[in-house]
Amino acid sequence: MLSSCPICIATASRSGFCPLHTSASSFFSSNRISNKQEFSGPSPAPFIGRFGYPCVNVGFLSVPYPIKDAELYDAPRHWANEGYTIPQIINLRSFLLHSRKKSSVYHPERFVSLIQEVGTASKPFEIEISLKNRPVFKTTFFKYASPVGPQAEFQLARATENPVVHRHVDKVVCDGDLPAKEAIHYLYQMGHGEGEISKVLSVGAIGIQKQRRLVPTRYSITATDDQIGGYLLSSVKDFQEDDYEAFFGGYLGNYFLVLFFSQPWSFELFEIYLPKDHKTNNTISYTTDFESFYNRKTYARETVGGYYACRLAVLEHLFKKRRQAGALVLRFITEDYTSPLGVFVVREASRRALLGLQKWSFSSKEELILFGEGFCQRELKVPIEILLKSSKLISQRTIGEY
Known part of the structure; x- marks a missing residue:
């Protein structure tokens, strides 16, 4: 804080x-x-x-x-x-x-x-x-x-006035036998957003009755992103593999380059910090986390809540297209992001990037990687070649490559 x-x-x-x-x-x-x-x-x-x-x-x-x-x-x-x-x-x-x-x-x-x-x-x-x-x-x-x-x-x-509760929310609140995970999935299916769901989770209003407890706001936000993402992922893994594509966009000084590889689901996030002198200083400071097709077993300790917020935006995009892909996301945090506003910035900036206002398609993995390197050097003055060499997503081989 x-x-x-x-x-x-x-x-x-x-x-x-x-x-x-x-x-x-x-x-x-x-x-x-x-x-x-x-x-x-x-x-x-x-x-x-x-x-x-x-x-x-x-x-x-x-x-x-x-x-x-x-x-x-x-x-x-x-x-x-x-x-x-x-x-x-x-x-x-x-x-x-x-x-x-x-x-x-x-x-x-x-x-x-x-x-x-x-x-x-x-x-x-x-x-x-x-x-x-x-x-x-x-x-x-x-x-x-x-x-x-x-x-x-x-x-x-x-x-001083009576609160109004939506019938979907009232249903899960009154069901003391419904696990919190299933309650979150139900509310999302019924069209309730992650913000509304995280509030319900935070005040301990859902889950098995004897297990209900208050959840700190910080944790309820990330837990909601993670649970909704997991719900979408269970379907995404069954979809056909997507094409090689790149998306770019941002919000509030946070810019996202999303690279989709035509392969089974995996996800990797790099958060790159751009100081004022980054154009003359070739040193890149970054954090990163990764998950394979078989999901993470531990919390994303490097990129923390931003990991799950960005992952949710990516999974929403793939679910809507009925496709799966390996998603490599580069988040560039610029000096224009002057004040911390919460992980919603990551979620909404990712969503904005995936609207497709700046979108490119490619025929191979090599073309996509070369584009990413050239785009970052040209538009952001950031050399990412060394960073990409450390990418677990890029280095992993799919069955089709053997």
């Missing part, structure tokens, strides 16, 4: 002004808010911490005033589709008040029932909150989740 804004470090330290936080900071420091400890507004999402596990901070994110369309404060896919910028996302999220209390993930306190209602509701509903202390403006950044605004312990919280 990062406690301060990277932009503030770069600008406010010199000028005392951060262009990202002007409106949110002004709101929380204004006379009508700064002395308040009671707020009323809609809550678009729960937030379950991980530090001190199994006794963690459990709470919800709420807009501290009545507003329509509160769901837009926690809508990564909408942000990507509408082209929200980093400053827009940070400013939006900085308005979210993070009210919380300590609770065991295994034996939740009574107040957790309200947070579970927030996590399972189909749209935000109004909540009244009484805080222990008045909130002080501060934006907290995370590597895996989107940033949040002021954090404060609450004394009391109650719903």
Whole structure:
């Protein structure tokens, strides 16, 4: 967790002004808010911490005033589709008040029932909150989740309107004999997105009744990506092998070159960090993880949550085409990605790349590799020959090559 804004470090330290936080900071420091400890507004999402596990901070994110369309404060896919910028996302999220209390993930306190209602509701509903202390403006950044605004312990919280729960969600919540894995698959089949599903998982509302527990937001996001990906993969492995293709695109300073090889399923992700001087410095800093046709047996420790987010986007693409392939993905993290916004950036940037706005087809493995090397050198000024030589996906031989 990062406690301060990277932009503030770069600008406010010199000028005392951060262009990202002007409106949110002004709101929380204004006379009508700064002395308040009671707020009323809609809550678009729960937030379950991980530090001190199994006794963690459990709470919800709420807009501290009545507003329509509160769901837009926690809508990564909408942000990507509408082209929200980093400053827009940070400013939006900085308005979210993070009210919380300590609770065991295994034996939740009574107040957790309200947070579970927030996590399972189909749209935000109004909540009244009484805080222990008045909130002080501060934006907290995370590597895996989107940033949040002021954090404060609450004394009391109650719903002032009835939450609405979708019938699909209600079905899996009420079924105490349905494993969490199957509940996730069902909700995805019924058209519910990964963001909605991860909230339901996070508040411990699905799974075998005796095994239900709160899941830290960080872990619920990755678990949802992994489970949906596994569900798609079970079908993708039975599809015909795809052609040799390349896709390129990105979002928020993260660019993805996706190379599809005509072979059975395998997946490899390289995350490449591009400093300001990368055009004159040939040293490449990267992390990588790989899985063969027979899947991973351990967690992707190098590329962590981004691995599963990117893998989901790739599997969605192949599932839609009814094809399988070996997917080699190169993620380029540029200096334009100034603030960590969560793994949704990886998921949405990958999806954007696979829309096919920049797409190429090839007749052989060699042509595809040569294209990738030339494209990265020409467009990004990054020599990837050495990197590709270390690729497990490229080095593995298929039955057709023997």
